[in-house]
Amino acid sequence: xxxxxxxxxxxxxxxxxxxxxxxxxxxxxxxxxxxxxxxxxxxxxxxxxxxxxxxxxxxxxxxxxxxxxxxxxxxxxxxxxxxxxxxxxxxxxxxxxxxxxxxxxxxxxxxxxxxxxxxxxxxxxxxxxxxxxxxxxxxxxxxxxxxxxxxxxxxxxxxxxxxxxxxxxxxxxxxxxxxxxxxxxxxxxxxxxxxxxxxxxxxxxxxxxxxxxxxxxxxxxxxxxxxxxxxxxxxxxxxxxxxxxxxxxxxxxxxxxxxxxxxxxxxxxxxxxxxxxxxxxxxxxxxxxxxxxxxxxxxxxxxxxxxxxxxxxxxxxxxxxxxxxxxxxxxxxxxxxxxxxxxxxxxxxxxxxxxxxxxxxxxxxxxxxxxx
Amino acid sequence: xxxxxxxxxxxxxxxxxxxxxxxxxxxxxxxxxxxxxxxxxxxxxxxxxxxxxxxxxxxxxxxxxxxxxxxxxxxxxxxxxxxxxxxxxxxxxxxxxxxxxxxxxxxxxxxxxxxxxxxxxxxxxxxxxxxxxxxxxxxxxxxxxxxxxxxxxxxxxxxxxxxxxxxxxxxxxxxxxxxxxxxxxxxxxxxxxxxxxxxxxxxxxxxxxxxxxxxxxxxxxxxxxxxxxxxxxxxxxxxxxxxxxxxxxxxxxxxxxxxxxxxxxxxxxxxxxxxxxxxxxxxxxxxxxxxxxxxxxxxxxxxxxxxxxxxxxxxxxxxxxxxxxxxxxxxxxxxxxxxxxxxxxxxxxxxxxxxxxxxxxxxxxxxxxxxx
Numbered sequence: 001x002x003x004x005x006x007x008x009x010x011x012x013x014x015x016x017x018x019x020x021x022x023x024x025x026x027x028x029x030x031x032x033x034x035x036x037x038x039x040x041x042x043x044x045x046x047x048x049x050x051x052x053x054x055x056x057x058x059x060x061x062x063x064x065x066x067x068x069x070x071x072x073x074x075x076x077x078x079x080x081x082x083x084x085x086x087x088x089x090x091x092x093x094x095x096x097x098x099x100x101x102x103x104x105x106x107x108x109x110x111x112x113x114x115x116x117x118x119x120x121x122x123x124x125x126x127x128x129x130x131x132x133x134x135x136x137x138x139x140x141x142x143x144x145x146x147x148x149x150x151x152x153x154x155x156x157x158x159x160x161x162x163x164x165x166x167x168x169x170x171x172x173x174x175x176x177x178x179x180x181x182x183x184x185x186x187x188x189x190x191x192x193x194x195x196x197x198x199x200x201x202x203x204x205x206x207x208x209x210x211x212x213x214x215x216x217x218x219x220x221x222x223x224x225x226x227x228x229x230x231x232x233x234x235x236x237x238x239x240x241x242x243x244x245x246x247x248x249x250x251x252x253x254x255x256x257x258x259x260x261x262x263x264x265x266x267x268x269x270x271x272x273x274x275x276x277x278x279x280x281x282x283x284x285x286x287x288x289x290x291x292x293x294x295x296x297x298x299x300x301x302x303x304x305x306x307x308x309x310x311x312x313x314x315x316x317x318x319x320x321x322x323x324x325x326x327x328x329x330x331x332x333x334x335x336x337x338x339x340x341x342x343x344x345x346x347x348x349x350x351x352x353x354x355x356x357x358x359x360x361x362x363x364x365x366x367x368x369x370x371x372x
Numbered sequence: 373x374x375x376x377x378x379x380x381x382x383x384x385x386x387x388x389x390x391x392x393x394x395x396x397x398x399x400x401x402x403x404x405x406x407x408x409x410x411x412x413x414x415x416x417x418x419x420x421x422x423x424x425x426x427x428x429x430x431x432x433x434x435x436x437x438x439x440x441x442x443x444x445x446x447x448x449x450x451x452x453x454x455x456x457x458x459x460x461x462x463x464x465x466x467x468x469x470x471x472x473x474x475x476x477x478x479x480x481x482x483x484x485x486x487x488x489x490x491x492x493x494x495x496x497x498x499x500x501x502x503x504x505x506x507x508x509x510x511x512x513x514x515x516x517x518x519x520x521x522x523x524x525x526x527x528x529x530x531x532x533x534x535x536x537x538x539x540x541x542x543x544x545x546x547x548x549x550x551x552x553x554x555x556x557x558x559x560x561x562x563x564x565x566x567x568x569x570x571x572x573x574x575x576x577x578x579x580x581x582x583x584x585x586x587x588x589x590x591x592x593x594x595x596x597x598x599x600x601x602x603x604x605x606x607x608x609x610x611x612x613x614x615x616x617x618x619x620x621x622x623x624x625x626x627x628x629x630x631x632x633x634x635x636x637x638x639x640x641x642x643x644x645x646x647x648x649x650x651x652x653x654x655x656x657x658x659x660x661x662x663x664x665x666x667x668x669x670x671x672x673x674x675x676x677x678x679x680x681x682x683x684x685x686x687x688x689x690x691x692x693x694x695x696x697x698x699x700x701x702x703x704x705x706x707x708x709x710x711x712x713x714x715x716x717x718x719x720x721x722x723x724x725x726x727x728x729x730x731x732x733x734x735x736x737x738x739x740x741x742x743x744x
Binding site: 037038039041042043044066067070071074075081082083295296298312313314316317319320321323324326327328330331 | 439
């Protein structure tokens with residue numbers, strides 16, 4: 001994997017780059033749609049690509065439990081199994097064990113937990129996490145980290161980051177021994193809301209010289225200002241020549257702000273999950289398609305939007321489908337939202353290339369929060 | 373609308389034809405996928421067309437209640453509302469009032485009923501049914517008929533068919549006064565399981581010289597042999613120069629048998645509904661995708677099938693999606709089933725054209741019920 005910075009904003013820390021993987025080139029900054037169970041919910045891979053996706057995310061915890069590695073092994077990895085031949089980034093499974101699994105316990109060895117589906121018992125060690133991700137033939141694997149709740153005491157956070165560093169070492173070693181050339185591995189900086197612990201974590205991980213670095217433990221319930229403050233502090237601690245990924249973030253406003261602080265990669269369930277509850281993103285703000293005011297509205301979700309949904313369907317039709325709980329509703333809404341996110345990233349990249357990021361951001365906020 | 377018989381089987385009563393509507397030519401015999409609420413459940417219109425659909429069916433009862441005519445009027449009809457520019461046949465609403473609505477009552481005037489959604493009160497007269505269907509700009513509207521349960525006494529059936537004839541007269545008159553050139557109307561022959569009543573109904577309706585004729589009141593719970601017996605008796609009673617449509621039927625075997633008896637058009641929820649419960653049709657029989665034996669099966673649903681699903685996805689993946697209740701499961705299953713039905717109809721037409729229908733039917737049964 002090669003990462004090349006193409007353009008540095010002179011106005012902010014924003015930057016564009018090219019991340020070259022064996023399965024395709026990713027232009028950064030980029031948003032990665034979430035495909036939890038081997039499908040970006042409700043979309044075909046062709047639709048995901050049509051929305052502008054260059055890389056998608058898969059969830060190791062979910063895929064490990066269902067359908068399981070022995071199934072995906074038959075296909076030589078997740079790509080052929082799900083009919084997506086572009087790059088895939090997989091998380092480590094740690095966050096889902098922390099947030100979804102039953103009776104999860106942590107030790108030096110790893111996590112023990114019971115499946116949220118059938119209660120079956122499992123152990124997720126750093127080595128096991130990488131083994132599963134290599135079975136998925138993930139283009140970018142993530143190290144297993146210890147996730148903790150917010151707020152957490154300084155001692156808890158410090159202990160978690162130290163364990164995360166030891167696990168990163170184990171992940172790195174297992175990966176080096178077992179990887180194929182196309183498999184890359186990112187380290188995850190922890191440290192909660194304590195800047196000095198973020199600094200310690202970043203310094204420890206930098207020694208392993210990962211192909212890329214992520215910031216974990218943000219967007220876990222803390223106030224938005226604190227999240228951005230920590231990102232502002234932590235992003236410059238990561239090696240500038242490596243891609244910088246902020247995990248699980250965020251709103252369109254978050255993406256614009258975090259790009260300005262130097263982030264290159266994002267993932268979030270927001271565009272897909274919100275689509276399924278009828279919340280649609282537009283440049284002039286979000287709308288709830290179930291609203292009665294759209295009942296006879298022949299306009300598309302957003303004038304000028306080039307997504308498949310806006311090209312062919314009205315708000316009235318989308319409201320009708322949504323109210324009737326028709327399956328097509330979720331797909332058409334998701335197409336629009338994913339397209340919105342990826343189009344926003346394309347606009348961000350164009351603004352950075354033109355070195356007009358500040359102007360772009362001002363315009364973005366002016367439109368997103370109309371005074372009328 | 374023009375209907376031309378192209379080829380008559382010398383071996384059976386099967387025939388091919390071309391039904392020319394303002395929105396496209398339909399090759400018969402044809403199956404019409406059901407798009408109850410302005411969407412063939414889970415599919416985009418492009419996918420419906422990609423499966424080989426030449427005409428789809430909409431449900432007047434459902435569309436009248438949701439989104440309502442005043443909404444669809446804004447789009448000048450159902451076609452633009454739902455982004456389908458091919459022909460649409462709509463039913464009269466009578467069957468759904470009979471089977472779904474609450475407290476429905478019948479009188480000479482029409483049906484009174486309460487919505488199954490919100491309990492609101494409505495009256496569905498023959499004129500109202502046609503008015504709604506013309507608002508949908510339906511290419512083929514159906515006359516309002518009186519549906520009755522099976523079994524029913526001879527007196528009940530006779531009374532229902534006489535009312536159906538009087539309603540057909542009213543539908544015809546309202547349609548003639550209010551139609552646009554593209555709007556056609558089919559009469560529906562009733563008469564339950566009594567051949568002489570079927571004969572009476574067909575004779576009465578023939579006087580109105582409808583552009584096409586349907587057989588209603590079949591597949592309402594009667595034994596399959598009785599259904600086919602009644603179809604066998606009734607189909608020759610309909611004018612041969614008009615398209616003959618058997619409503620709400622059926623299995624692949626039903627389609628093959630009824631084509632042999634002279635039927636030209638069919639509709640049924642079976643391919644779409646069964647897809648959503650994991651029941652998939654193939655030339656060698658049906659399969660349940662949830663079955664554990666497909667867990668690691670890298671083969672497509674059906675070898676040689678040219679549908680999008682079989683071109684790109686394995687049984688293992690489809691089983692995984694279905695078990696995980698992923699939205700994409702319903703779509704991929706539906707694409708296959710609708711393609712199967714429409715491909716079967718294409719094969720049937722080819723067999724008739726080659727005057728090899730008997731050979732085709734033998735081969736069809738041999739493959740569908742393998743001895744192993």
